[in-house]
Amino acid sequence: MNTPGTTPQTRGRAARKRVPRSAHATWLPSLDRQDPVAVLERQGRDRLPELLPIxxxxxxxxxxxxxxxxxAVMAADLASQPHTGLTVQLCGDAHLLNFGLYASPERSLLFDLNDFDETFPGPFEWDVKRLAASVAVAARENGHSDDKAHRSARAATTAYRTAMRRLARMGELEVWYESVDADSLLPLVRSARHRRRVQSSLTRARRRTSLQALxxxxxxxxxxxxxxxxxxxxxxxxxxxxASLRKIFSDYRSTLSEERRLLLDRYRFVDAARKVVGVGSVGTRCFIVLLTGRDADDPLFLQIKEARPSVLEEHLPHGPYVHPGHRVVVGQRLLQAASDIFLGWMSGPQGRAFYWRQLRDMKGSADVLGMSPSDLTAYAGLCGTTLARAHARSGDRVAIAAYxxxxxxxxxxxxxFALAYATQTTKDHATLTAAIAAGVLRAAPGE
Structure with a gap:
């Protein structure tokens, strides 16, 4: 909370006294840390039980x-540690695979955060730690040494810090209009082989449209x-x-701006299907809807995804939005440099919250688990820079830079911390596989 008469620089430096920067290195599970399988099972209670094995x-x-x-497991772990109190709109799940490519409304290919199911206001370092931990886990999975894993995780945090300090010197509109163009990826790649793979990813992303999905x-x-x-x-x-999807379509429409409602009205509802998406989201209710415009060769695919309370909510003060779908949509608009023109929300049967977006709009992601140490380090830095830009739009970037x-x-x-938490993740993964082997949980192929 800001104290009258204090400057952002003062608030940032005061946060150092509450939580010294060196204190972030520590990871020790609390004595009352919950079993990770129990956390996952609790999440699954209101999901579709037939999909949980996937x-x-x-x-x-x-x-x-x-x-x-x-x-959810990592959110509880982060909440057990002291935090800076320097609040931003968190992504809530800044995992390395939740960064990627997508098209702006102007049809430019941008690189940005692309998953906002857990977005919520909270201390900036929670996103940074999740990003760094995912980098360390990816590095170890790629067979990189711990020294190289540490270097890659450090690259993400260094890039975050230097970007935030640069953004702190910029004006409000400059920060708001800041974006990361997809072509920024190519100069980061050192090996010719991986450069070809990145170029191929960019090409595939540009082809991932509703017409291709058709x-x-x-x-x-x-x-x-x-x-x-x-x-x-x-x-x-x-x-x-x-029947429910047709009914709630009009409710969703009302959350769009007037010109986008007019555009949506040019399309006709054709068909819908239930679709399993993601990893953490599996079991939530998700549908895709096919609409057609001028004719059958003018399609639009929309995704309708159930919005549930953020995994951060039980650990932080109440947020400004009661409707989970509204929370996701506003969080995405705050964090992304440019957002999907069809992003909207509404309530469905039994009062369940949903949000809508385009299913495919030049979306793409990096092959993280195929990266060399140098390429992973460079990519981690790009993600750190991107995360700082996203945080600077909602948080006190001057106070964070001062901290x-x-x-x-x-x-x-x-x-x-990232390396220590990577070790914890390996242990938690072993706990999950042991529960599956013992028949406590049932696992099914997830392809």
Missing amino acids: RYGRMSASPFAFLRGSA GKLTEIADGRRRIITDPPLLEPAGAPDM LGGADTFDQAVAD
């Missing part, structure tokens, strides 16, 4: 996959275009779900 199957694949799906996700049946069936990952919406300072104390400490 979630556990995906998470059991590796420590990196486990970390991706266990944001050929991949639909077929003609009885003279009508329908979404294909690929159970259990993609299944036709039943009659009750279809971080010009030395690398924070960078080194968070990298130390």
